[in-house]
Amino acid sequence: MKFAAALAGLALTASISVSAAFAGDLPDLGGKEITIVTENAYPPLQFIDKSGAAIGWEYDAIAELAKRMNLKVKYETSSWDAMIPAVSEGQFDMGMTGITIKDDRKEKVDFSDPYMRSESMMLVRGDEARFTDAASFAADADLLIGAQAGTTPFYTAVYSVLDGNESNPRIKLFETFGASVEALKAGDVDTVLTDMTAGKGYVDASGGALKMVGQPLGTEDFGFIFPKGSDLVASMNAGIAALKADGTFDALNKKWFLDYKAE
Incomplete structure (x- = not known):
């Protein structure tokens, strides 16, 4: 089934709320502050809208993960060419911009589990x-x-x-x-x-x-990237699994790929 057709079949009642069971299963990171680098040039995953706000699927997903796992997040921007080397060198805690999981990239950074195909x-x-x-x-x-x-x-x-x-x-x-x-x-x-x-x-x-x-x-499968050996990977993987299981990702897919209209 093609991706768009699959999204069209999503239930209109999909909710972004998390069940108590899923929330209890996720680690509490104690208000840890992390810096995430992104390109802001890949709608609808992350981009700058006409008002100048940084928005998109990935921003919503990270906001939900941060809320559930007690994380504080700040964002920086980078060109694509500089992003993977910068994360690899530890300049940022995490990177997101629809990054395809590939074996050669795994030599430089650690990937989360896939959050989208x-x-x-x-x-x-x-x-x-x-x-x-x-x-x-x-x-x-x-x-x-x-x-x-x-x-x-x-x-x-x-x-x-x-x-x-x-x-x-x-x-x-x-x-x-x-x-x-x-x-x-x-x-x-x-x-x-x-x-x-x-x-x-x-x-x-x-x-x-x-x-x-x-x-x-x-x-292609998309994943978040981290410096090699980062202890964030396991926590993010747990969060990705929870958001997949409780319908959050389905709701975000509907919001950004079906319902969103640029003003």
């Missing part, structure tokens, strides 16, 4: 008619992909869409995902690869200026 899609302009899938895109040498170096979409572009050459001139690199989407809107590139969750957020907010085409190009 999504599928990679091609995001294009709303009036795009020159291609309809990865094969027809690859067949036209004039078409360009926007991506961030070192990300899952970058490697998907290289190995699932193009020829396996990581220096292929058809890939235009951008520092942030948001910048690649702006380049797509401006016509500087012709597609941006994104997971279905973020892609849906951009499509819904675009007023018809963007759409997704083709079949999913791969499946």
